[in-house]
Amino acid sequence: MTWLVHVPVLLPVLLLPVALWPLARIATRDGRPERAARALAAGAVVTAGSGLVCLLLVAATLADDVPAIERYAHVSAAAGGQPLPEPIPDPLAVGAAGLLLWIGWRAASERHRRRAVARSLHAAGPADGDLLVADWDSPRAVAVPPVPGRRGHVLVTSGLLRLLDARERRAVLAHERAHLRHRHDRTTAAAGLATAINPLLRPVAAAVDLLVERSADEDAARTVADRRLVAHTIAKVALAAHGPEAALGIGGSSTVCRVEALVRPTSGRLRQGGFTVSGSACVSALSLLVAAAAVAEFAALLQAWLPTG
Template sequence: MIYVVHHLITLPVAWGAMAIMLRSRWAWRAPRTSLAIWQAIGACLVLSGIGTALALGLAPYRLGVVPALAAFAGDAARGDLPAALTPVHLLLTACGLAATGWLAFALVRSARAVAALRCRQRTLLALIARPHPVQRDALVVEHPAVTAYCLPGRRAAIVVSTGSLDLLSGREFQAVLAHERAHARERHDLVLLPFAALHRAFPAARRIRAMLDAVALLVEMRADDRAARDNDRLTLATALRRFRACERLPAPPGTLAATGRDTERDLDARIARLATPPRTSRPARVLLLLLALTVASTPLSLFLLPL
């Protein structure tokens, strides 16, 4: 019963950690660390939620969830379930398995939908875009509105409009390219995918939508930081101000844009952050990461340990 109690405890703890992260502005000071914390929170929510149902349902076996499931499957195949397994236990087990299947289905569906969107986008770009004369990984689309976005994948491409080229100075354009390249190199699309799948699985959950939005903003801030390594932060901030002041062309679904999906509030936060660089001590980041990994790994271990 120890692992049952633990799952019951870690679920509200993870939910509370989500609430704290949503309200905290500390996360903006260290986006990479905060993204790892968000991934740990998401993993803990899923593992503890499913683990609670399965641990309660399989409690008569007095094993970890995975060994208990193996024993349950063997007993069910033989038609010899333990007498201690009541209909309530069976219902909870079915709910846990159904939730697992639903989340797996949402993840696969999200991945396939994004892949299809990107395939169509690549096909369209092959018809209407032209290579940038200097930047080999950039494609130019004839359109007066400003836009710049990354089409992620194994063959990542950066798309800019002629409106953006007319608007930005040479240094600003380089900073924007560096931002988009950061998205491609760090595969931020894969960082966002599990959160998007979780939102697809539970579209009515406002907290999960807020978590997805928070992670999306941190991804943009992380790309800002990478771009600022080789470019002046104020140059990138100026480019974002120019984007903010002009008519922006929304980035297509399945892409990562410098400004395409940002609310005005989020864009203002990024500009202010670039103008005043935040600082967080390395020991604090390491401590938070260790704490997050511990919280996330404990429910996983309890799927296996016979407690």
């Protein structure tokens, strides 16, 4: 394998994930958050998967140390055949193999964590229809995704019910039910898995998390027909749950972004869903192209190194 080994390692693993960062920044202000969230999550998955394929190919070049293949190489050289192409250095291949083990551990841990959280939340309180009420003082609400044998629920705490009035409760329930309806758990899980594979995608996963919240905010605003009520409810819950400093987050918290998106005039909200989708599609296409080139180069290497008869 020639330069097409080293370039794929650098491109999908190091460079292409970074290309999604500006798209993630722009998408968080998008007026169509649902579409932007799905596009970013898909781009992250494709980019992470392409990088994973390239790492697998690099690690697979360790096969040139298999005794049978080494013997074939020596016989071929002694017979005056064409010199065999030299695979990449073993230290790089060993490093790729170590990265694959680390990635496997991270991906399994991420999957286990999400399932464990969902199961524990399902057991947090009695169910009434699609509503679970947990006897906790902290004001919280969360959409609990389906697990085997249990459908999705909205979990609210007794502290939240005491904090909010009837209209505010309706806004919160509309928000959480939007998460369940759009299966936002799948979107965020896809971005989380991509980040487990490649930590450079962490800013993209954070943008996806914010976008699904904004998407649910927009659904809630349409349900209650009052954007400022939803914005007020978000701020009220954040203040009660985390305190003024954490909720107002001068460093730029997601709560502030969500409130600003709701109170910003309609004409001031960006409509760049098409840009986010097309940008993510371009990065994904480039990732797949580089991975395909690496696979073709690896196939040529196998054809040269393996006995044909």
